Each structure stands twice: as structure tokens, then as C-alpha cells.
Amino acid sequence: MRHYLHHGLCELDDVHDALHGEKVAIGVLAGLFIQGRLDEFDEISSFCRSVRLPTTLSEIGIIDPSDDKLARVAMRSCQKGEIIHNEPQQVSEEEVVSALRFLS
Template sequence: MLAGLLLHGRRDEFEKVRAFCAATRLPTKLADIGIAEVTADKLAVVARRACRAGEIIHNEPMPVTEAMVIAALEALAGI
């Protein structure tokens, strides 16, 4: 959810949802779900796989690029 809001440029909604998640002890960053060692190479692999033909990311109402996915994940990693 948080990454999706970032992909859509909804920073205002991202902040509201992140605050709610934090208040209710839901994960708000990648480390919270066990992804502590984030590297540029790992993010590139995730982005490449997420943007492959046939993936559900192509159901978004706008084109999503690998760079957009990396940027959203970097924000969730605190990079």
C-alpha cells in the first residue's frame, strides 16, 4: 500500500497511511518485514521482476517504470 501511494505521487496520503500503520504497529519500512540489507542491485532485481510483461503492476492507471519502483522502495528502505 505504501509503495503504491508513492508510485502514484500521493505523498500526502502516504504520510497519513504511514502514520496509521505506525500507530497500529503495522510495517512502515522494508526492515519491518525482514528486508534489512537493501542494496541498489537487489532493488534493481525487484524492479525488473515487478515490471516484467504480464505482471500486475501493468494494471496501474499509468505506466510504471523500473526507476519508479526503485524510488518507491528506496523511500521505504530509508535510503
């Protein structure tokens, strides 16, 4: 569902020790934030914590979420031909950065 963010996160050396599912969990939360589904965000975030999945960028290794790092993730996530374009709404790089900031 939110593998586009996984693909973007893989651009950073910071997350190479994080498991695939951990990066996807962050992507699910970011996607819910982008779609404005905050009730579901809270529910899924609580579930993730209950099963020890990450809910913040620092938990997947991004201790310093600099503007450059977040822009790199967003650019890769939103590039032409990426699966982000299968989302029910158009998602911009700025929205991806905003969601990542929210998860910082």
C-alpha cells in the same frame, strides 16, 4: 491494489518471514509514493504504524537494500504480464526502485 510489489518482494530471501499483508502494506506505501500522493502516504503510513504494520523495508527483513536487491524486486514487479500493468499510470522499474529507496 499493490500486489505487484508483493510479487517482487517475494524474490528476496530476506522477506520470507514477513507476512503477506506486511509486504502488501509496503506495496501500498510504495504505490502512493510513485503516484505522488504524499498526503495520503503520510496518512496511511501513520495508520500502518498505529496497527503495527511495517512502513520500512527493514521492518520486513530487508536490512541491506542493495542496488541488486531493489533491481530484482523492480524487475519482477514490472515484468510482462504482471499486475503492475493494471495501474492507472505506467510504472517503470526505476520508479519502483525509487519508491523502495524512499522506504529504506
